[in-house]
Amino acid sequence: MINPLQKPRLLPCCLLILALTGGEALFARDVEITVRDGDLEIPLEGARIRSWDGKEYLCDAEGKALVDVPDDRQVVIRAAYPGYENGSLSIPASGNRFSLALRLGGIMENRELVIEAQSPDTSETRSGRSVTISGEALSRTAEIGFIEDVMTSIKLLPGVGYSGMFDAQPSIRGGDPGDLMAAMDGFYIEQPYQWGGAFSIFVPQMVESARLSHGIFSSRYGHTISGLLEISTKRPSPTETQLELGVGTSEANLGLSYPLGGKGGIMAMGKVTYWDPFIWGAQALSKAVPAIDIINAITTAPYIRNFALTGNYRFTTDLETRATLFFGSDGVGMDYHNVFDDDDGHRDVNLRFKWMNYTAFAVTGLIWTPRNDMVFRANTGAGLYESDMIADIGYDQSGGDTVSADSPWADFPRNVQIDDTITDTTINVQGRADLDWDLGRGFIFASGVHELYSQWIKTEDLHTHIEQDDESTEFDDWGDMMVDHSLDVKNQGLSTSAYTLMEYQSPSQRFGAELGLRVEHFYFIGRDFTLQTMPVFNPRLNLDFNVLKNKGFADSLSLTAGTGLFSSMNDAITSIDISNNLTDFELKPNRSWTSLLGAKIDFAEKYSFTIEGYYKHVFDRAYTVTHTFIDPSNPYEKTNEIDYWFNGTGRVIGFDCMLQKMESRYLDGWLTYSFTWAQYRDPNAVPDPIPAGADIDSYPKTGTEWYYPSFHRYHNINLILNLKPSKDFNIGLHFGFASGKPTADDPGKRIGFSWPVDIKFTWFRFNPKLKTHTELYLGIENVQSLINVAEWITEANSYTGDEATSEYTPVYDIPIPMVSFGFKWRY
Template identity: 35%
Template sequence: MKKYLLPIMLVLGTLRIFSLDIEILDEDLDLPLEGARVAYSGGEVFADPDGKVSVELPGGARRLVFSLPGYDDKTVVVQEDRKELTVRLRMSGIIEGQELVVEKAVPLVSDSQAGVAVAVSERQMESTAQIGVVEDVMSTIKTLPGVGYAGGWNARPSIRGGSPSETTVVLDGFEVIYPYHWGGAFSIFNPNMVDSAKLSAGLVSARYGRNISGLLEINSKTPDKPSFGFEASLTTTGTEAFVQAPLGKDAGLLLGGKLTWMEVSFALAGADGTFNQVPFIRDGYGKFFWKPADRLSFYANAFFGSDGVGVKIDSEPDEDSTIQTKGAFDWINLTGILSGGLKWLPTDTLLVQAMGGWNRFHERPEFQSTSSGEVEYSQAFLDKYDGDGTFDLDGADNGTINGAASFAVDGTYFEFLEDEVTDIFQGRAEAEWMSPAGTGLVIGGDGFYQRSGYGQEVDGYSDFFQGGVDLYTPISLVIDTDDNMVLNSGLFALVEFGSSEDAFSGEVGVRADHTYLWNDDISIQTWPVANPRLRFAWRPVRDAGKVRSLSFTAGGGLFSKLPFFARLFEERYGFEDFDFAPDRAAFGLAGTEIQLEGGWKFSLEGYYKYYFRRTYLTETPETNPIEMEIHDDGIGFATGFDLMLQKAESRWLDGYLTYSFVYARYKNPLEPVKEGQSSLIDGAPLGEWYYPSYHRFHNLNLIMNFKPASRLTLTVKGSLASGAPKAELGAAEPYAAVMRDADGTETVIERWRRSSTYSDTLRNDLSCPVDLKATFSDYYPRSKIRWEYYVGLENVFANLYTPKTNKSMDAFTGKDLSGSDEADFTIGSPVPSFGFKLSY
């Protein structure tokens, strides 16, 4: 009889029935949602005019999916001891009457989670992303808590004191290696292709590896509309169009693209003669969605993007010299993405997800310049070297150097070429099983194969110290790492308990990552690294008077990521098995969040991050060609706090205020072997603690949307950030250098230099840009066609104030270069923009 006891108990457990009373409300307006659908295994029910509905469910934990046209779906797991449930649905940012029907795992991909992530919908991004020279989702992301001020033309901000390269970006779960245009000025994520974005600033689930400082999840629109739809827009610098079409009742297709036409803008500004190739962006995007059954869906993404520019260089000589420099800078960048995945819910308690794809990144910048002309020796130089017998060999104090009053630099040149092609193939799969108690067990794995061909050639005249003599001579640097391959594999397991509706929720998990590097000459094995992670949330107050919820969150874990320059490894660096390892850091966080009636929300989070392994590069002194050395003993830490005050979207006013305080210090322990030696790439000092170049103590953002009329929205976006570090400069001094031509001819020339020493106290001026935007929108009479146009003005006070930094110096004359002291990239005046959009 005992052998039948367990099966009988399981059957009886499924026969238990419990009743649940549900109230469904609008998240922003707190109004009941009549007709909201509640789907569960075995049926569906709909809310009454008061937004209420009762449902009877089998015993154990059950998954409920809530949906209503015009609102985002929401999935909630309930246990049988639950008697009442209040669910709030958020309005989607899509066209009126459109319904989202794709089920999502708990928690929702697009939902904000206290202490974990901040999410923004398409509707929320309209005010901040759709403005400027290039409309970009990153314009919104850069205003979120934990994100350091990056300035204009920079889509790669620091997240909670970490390097921009420590943040991983994914598109519909697929990791994109370099999602940027124009060298990082803007991202490839067009607001018109994005449904929502979520930033996890440090406390990332064990599902994801290869990140240290954050995870940015971009969720593209799903073409699941039952009817045809389109969006077309005309902006300051280009045009774009997106079309959605159903393919039968179970599938859909989204196609779109973007094309810039900056030729017009530069021609009107009279600057078209500056370019061999006017800056351009050309992107194409497609997404296929198929849902053959209620519990099974497939998707496929395709993206191809290109950008480039060609700049002419033709500098005019100044009053102290006749030197003229001519040349060109050319840039081309290509990005390709093919990815796809599936989501399958075979039972109420089992969810299976899988994805895979390919990503290619090809970047080729090239710079060439030649200089010619003559420079007179300055009086300061003559006072120092005329008749010294060392550089002026005639020994006479006669106002000349070796009988000449000037020197020529004819034929000096500088050339730079970089060519990188990186292909990435990746895949991941996971399964989530939900126990009768409502606890989710997730197991999965991922693989990341990267093949890189990287070449860099630098050749040209440069200052070089060798054998006790200052030289001005051609030097070279050659890097050729063809077919370097990296394989990163990971396994993860985690337990999720509770949901956003429960008093207690969280996640406990661990992932193990392993990296293997190889090429034709060398292979490098590494030790696997274990990255445990923990997150816990407590909600002691819920729906009490004017307080919707009060929650406290705490968590932490270990994180690792291979540094981006790991693709440069070569046999000459001397690495052997287990000598190399990914960068690693420990992260901890604690925070609280309170939500009030009327859509008000306040959150406060504090964190600490410690780097116990960081990789950095240095050059070997006095070598020509230049040799690099790789070191992996770097350390550092970042700590601070973030706060956010948010007013949810409403009829008259909405927006948010964010503030982040960051204190970040790094150290490269290698002692410098010569004065002023620094690490390559970032120019950081050696042998001392320092603030990274992107560090800012204070970062404040204010976004306000005023709606004086139903068709009009006035947006104010303001930022205030303390300055980034700047070096302490000494006085400019002339010195004698020997210009050594390729044929061995030597000439004593005048050069100028000034010491540049890292400073813990000096900072650039604070940055405080303000943007204004007015948006008008409505529907054409008796139609479903919606029109919208906006006018915007970025950096309104640019004519009155521009943050300053150290000036650059002309090394031939010792004079400061005009216009070289701008701390942020600006054109010196406010930047107007406009846009017109039609949608159906």
């Protein structure tokens, strides 16, 4: 049997010959680089430039220099100038004129502009593969609202489904929101959310850039069938001590950067919310205003506490190390007791709720350049996520038999007692190594391995008792119910991945290709059992064609085509125990096969238009089916049983387009439109409940038909405009539109469409003597709620999609505008 990872003997020989003869690019071009002051728009004469091959250049009186760069790959410019902060800019494989703006910082002696060759996978936005948002763009769109969040910007990108204001888990090109994998500085994070998914842990002030890969992205990356979000934290200044302070409506951010002798730096960043004073004030006010007495039920104000520490150090020009540490916590607590007495009887209501979450991880890595044509990267890290919840719900109604049919209490059972305690802990340790080798003549060879170990500890103790004597109420279908459910699992998983790929870029830049293969295997360890998957092979192919180049109205027109297989492990498997009777190879990773066609045109007037169409086939999707069994001898006794299946399927067809106006003096922004048609199928779903002891297989399956998932939306539109009437004032506008998604109780109906409107006013102030930057912003989200719009609720056939109007009702996400403000100061 031939090992698919074993290369033919001829390849190592070729690599050795090329290594001995040198890996420098044989094709190059001159590009004009203009370095200017970002605030005053004046050229910076005398900037020193050192290219990747050791040559040095100086900018002239106009801040310009002709630099020789490789013509077969992209490069990244890192800039520094005496008295200015570092800057960076990606230089694509096409184009001859580029501008780089620097902002004043501290005094930097003998700093220089450095051009380093970079692998195409780490470049900026790439058609057919990924979309990148820079730190500056993040500050405009993510720094708004009660909680500033990078996901606020990610949700505005093409292919991302609208999920609402307080939901940081969107659907990516028709995929399940849980399929989105996130990584910070190369560390895969399984639970990057806070407040139950309302926000992410990614604070804009900590982030240098964010890249969403939702196309046929490189074989270097895996663990997702939908999308990969890569977050890069800010790099500290190697020469300057910097301080940054931000204060918003309900949170404060603080950042401090300290240099390490010109070879690196260390940066500490923190974020805290301060809703406690608001809660305390409202509780004090409740003594005079009894109508708000319910505020006293809050025992722990909603809170978020995040801290990050990052640093890097360059030992030599060829060896650099970097480390990132993160700790975050969030939670809320409530203890509510009340008694109601009226003509319908006496009722006691008790609610005790406490919820705490913790996220922590540390990652360290190095970048080593043993040769000018070779880069080796390695990193390792460990992380912890824990969620603890205690909930006690009690409701007792006396006199319930006399409740009138139109009473608001008519739909409540006589007695309810629910006690639930849940602990969910995830521990993961991971490491990876990657090698990129520039073979010359446009070829790049890359390979790597990735190991990810996870441990899941889950416990739950649930006791439920619902008593209902009045058979005339809506709860007659429930009957008297007593359900005890317990969970106690400690499972481990080992995910092993390896990849190899070859990239090619023709000397004329007319054609590019990437062919790669990623192999993944998963091994599962329970208390008394083990399971494993068959190794899965995920080949991927991307082809790029540069049809036009520097043709008057257009700088370039490129086409891209790609196809590939992807795999990931579903969170559903983490609770498997020996009672589920699974055997080796029944356990399967989620799989998807995606194909894509796209086109991108860059206009001479700094406009860019991208359109991509795709088809995604999802198979081997994991899902669970919960069966409720009724004891024939005692219909009030019910038990639940969970089955795990790995034969779910899905199909998604869609296209995205994006019109972008590059950054300019008075106006920039982007317009996106996404169409998504997604259906899923769970073949082994059965009616619920069913009689105890019945043969499930004998029941007709209800999951044989395709259905629209709960997160599905047909249309998503986002318009982002940045108006700059002056250099110190910016008006940011966001208008969105999203068609309705299926309702939770009836998938045949869809809620009304959403059309969020947000406005952000920002004032800038720079003091050149003190070298301080000051920023003030006022944000107003959900402006459209000022208009009470009534819409027809759409009723749709969940299998065909045919729509018909049903009800007439007001529809909006939140009934009031959300006003926020922020103050930022940087030195």
